[in-house]
Amino acid sequence: MNIALFGGTFDPIHSGHLQAARAATRRFRLDRVLFIPAGSPPHKRRVRLTPYVHRYAMVALACAGEPKFVPSLLESPRPDGRLHYSVGTARAVSKSLRPDDRLFFLLGLDAFLDVPQWKSPERLAALAEFIVVSRPGFRIEQVLAAMPAHFVNGGRRRGAIIRERLHVLDGVNVPASSTGIRQALAQGRSVTGLIPRLVEEYILKAEFYKPKTRRGSYA
Numbered sequence: 001m002n003i004a005l006f007g008g009t010f011d012p013i014h015s016g017h018l019q020a021a022r023a024a025t026r027r028f029r030l031d032r033v034l035f036i037p038a039g040s041p042p043h044k045r046r047v048r049l050t051p052y053v054h055r056y057a058m059v060a061l062a063c064a065g066e067p068k069f070v071p072s073l074l075e076s077p078r079p080d081g082r083l084h085y086s087v088g089t090a091r092a093v094s095k096s097l098r099p100d101d102r103l104f105f106l107l108g109l110d111a112f113l114d115v116p117q118w119k120s121p122e123r124l125a126a127l128a129e130f131i132v133v134s135r136p137g138f139r140i141e142q143v144l145a146a147m148p149a150h151f152v153n154g155g156r157r158r159g160a161i162i163r164e165r166l167h168v169l170d171g172v173n174v175p176a177s178s179t180g181i182r183q184a185l186a187q188g189r190s191v192t193g194l195i196p197r198l199v200e201e202y203i204l205k206a207e208f209y210k211p212k213t214r215r216g217s218y219a
Helices: 015-028 052-063 086-094 109-113 121-127 140-146 156-164 178-186 197-206
Strands: 002-008 032-037 069-071 102-108 129-133 166-169
Touching: 002 015, 002 086, 015 032, 015 102, 015 129, 015 166, 032 052, 052 069, 052 197, 086 102, 086 121, 102 109, 109 129, 140 166
Parallel strands: 002 032, 002 102, 032 069, 102 129, 129 166
Antiparallel strands: none
């Protein structure tokens, strides 16, 4: 089987996420794409996120009707507050794979450029092949050139691992971002078409992303 891990805050999940996953599924013949909402992202500890249970619910709704898309609880909040790291998630999934299975890690270009700052990035690269959703016209050579030299050239073996296990996925260009969608909803503007219909209904019923009227709550 070919399995891809697709993590993120998904606050909220939007059409760009789904189009990227569909494109990756077609090109790399993926059998499963695990959508993994981050419980407490290490790089966003000071960012206020919509409660995990709601972000997971939105991901589950977005995956409805997509047989190969699976909402995952792999990075749900831990009772002791310990953080999840991508390398640990990939390691956990890899333990259940067969020798001929392939594990991919699907992420956007901006996130990939931050990978050298993640925990054990070389180990992550050894566990999973990267599928980088690129900007239009951005080639793999440019992706490598944008990475820190010590990461892609830090020794022949490590550099070879990064290059051999890096795939650039282009042709996905959706003018949607979670930040932009939250801002639009806060201003009362329509986001129809930018997020799945069931997710939009969920957001509107729960009244997420509206201007705060009192501390600690949403109007």
